[in-house]
Amino acid sequence: xxxxxxxxxxxxxxxxxxxxxxxxxxxxxxxxxxxxxxxxxxxxxxxxxxxxxxxxxxxxxxxxxxxxxxxxxxxxxxxxxxxxxxxxxxxxxxxxxxxxxxxxxxxxxxxxxxxxxxxxxxxxxxxxxxxxxxxxxxxxxxxxxxxxxxxxxxxxxxxxxxxxxxxxxxxxxxxxxxxxxxxxxxxxxxxxxxxxxxxxxxxxxxxxxxxxxxxxxxxxxxxxxxxxxxxxxxxxxxxxxxxxxxxxxxxxxxxxxxxxxxxxxxxxxxxxxxxxxxxxxxxxxxxxxxxxxxxxxxxxxxxxxxxxxxxxxxxxxxxxxxxxxxxxxxxxxxxxxxxxxxxxxxxxxxxxxx
Numbered sequence: 001x002x003x004x005x006x007x008x009x010x011x012x013x014x015x016x017x018x019x020x021x022x023x024x025x026x027x028x029x030x031x032x033x034x035x036x037x038x039x040x041x042x043x044x045x046x047x048x049x050x051x052x053x054x055x056x057x058x059x060x061x062x063x064x065x066x067x068x069x070x071x072x073x074x075x076x077x078x079x080x081x082x083x084x085x086x087x088x089x090x091x092x093x094x095x096x097x098x099x100x101x102x103x104x105x106x107x108x109x110x111x112x113x114x115x116x117x118x119x120x121x122x123x124x125x126x127x128x129x130x131x132x133x134x135x136x137x138x139x140x141x142x143x144x145x146x147x148x149x150x151x152x153x154x155x156x157x158x159x160x161x162x163x164x165x166x167x168x169x170x171x172x173x174x175x176x177x178x179x180x181x182x183x184x185x186x187x188x189x190x191x192x193x194x195x196x197x198x199x200x201x202x203x204x205x206x207x208x209x210x211x212x213x214x215x216x217x218x219x220x221x222x223x224x225x226x227x228x229x230x231x232x233x234x235x236x237x238x239x240x241x242x243x244x245x246x247x248x249x250x251x252x253x254x255x256x257x258x259x260x261x262x263x264x265x266x267x268x269x270x271x272x273x274x275x276x277x278x279x280x281x282x283x284x285x286x287x288x289x290x291x292x293x294x295x296x297x298x299x300x301x302x303x304x305x306x307x308x309x310x311x312x313x314x315x316x317x318x319x320x321x322x323x324x325x326x327x328x329x330x331x332x333x334x335x336x337x338x339x340x341x342x343x344x345x346x347x348x349x350x351x352x353x354x
Contacts, residue, residue: 025063039112071118134158139349153347155179173204197221226263226336247281270300286316306332324351
């Protein structure tokens with residue numbers, strides 16, 4: 001193949017690429033070609049050829065030519081679909097499939113996305129095992145002397161939620177927590193064992209980025225309190241608040257029905273109020289704090305209540321492994337006779353994220 005043919009092919013390829021490219025014309029005369037990504041507020045994002053992702057203020061844009069249809073999402077109004085262009089006045093012009101043009105004010109637009117990208121967000125489907133994030137922690141300690149102590153701790157925290165997207169779509173979120181603490185102490189031929197187990201599933205339905213309702217199912221066994229099994233079922237409403245870019249604060253309030261069975265054979269069924277908070281805070285790039293507290297005042301038996309407080313500090317070792325130190329405090333005002341009201345534990349271990 002001679003050089004003339006090769007040169008002709010290269011020109012044809014370049015022309016074809018340019019014809020299929022989205023083009024942004026700046027007010028200084030520069031032309032940027034590439035693939036349109038999105039518009040949020042007063043900024044346009046373009047994956048420019050040879051330059052990577054660029055965020056361009058709309059005040060610098062003189063013209064726009066897109067080789068793809070877009071979806072325009074406006075505040076409190078139905079989404080629109082069509083071919084987008086920029087009016088000389090600075091407003092958007094959207095032409096639908098029938099050729100009708102509509103002027104859209106920049107201030108009314110939440111986000112503009114390519115049609116395929118918008119549909120992939122709205123129609124997001126995932127298998128049961130997909131979209132999960134979380135961590136698993138394991139810890140074990142041994143002490144041999146006049147007294148022999150063995151302690152094993154484990155916890156799992158997992159969350160399933162659709163991936164973050166440029167637009168908010170009402171959706172469900174699943175939160176799972178499980179913790180186990182096994183302790184055994186032996187001295188002079190006598191031994192004492194203690195078992196603590198807790199498992200909770202909370203299903204959230206998010207209507208906006210910060211407001212949700214939830215249903216909760218929880219099972220607890222706390223040997224030191226003589227609590228054989230507590231079953232909790234309930235629901236309520238919650239609110240998520242961003243703590244700048246470093247974390248989130250979640251607040252909960254609701255009602256629950258609880259059935260408690262004690263080691264003495266006593267059963268108690270009551271209605272309880274639920275108030276709670278959860279904080280996830282990235283203190284430094286390598287240190288993260290997770291804290292939660294839930295209080296359950298008893299509405300059926302005045303003066304009774306129980307609460308659980310958990311706090312964990314993770315220090316990054318690698319991309320997937322962390323050194324974990326955790327504190328757990330479970331309190332019950334009406335334990336079995338001869339049992340303690342408070343179950344307090346401090347654990348250390350290794351956490352892996354998924």
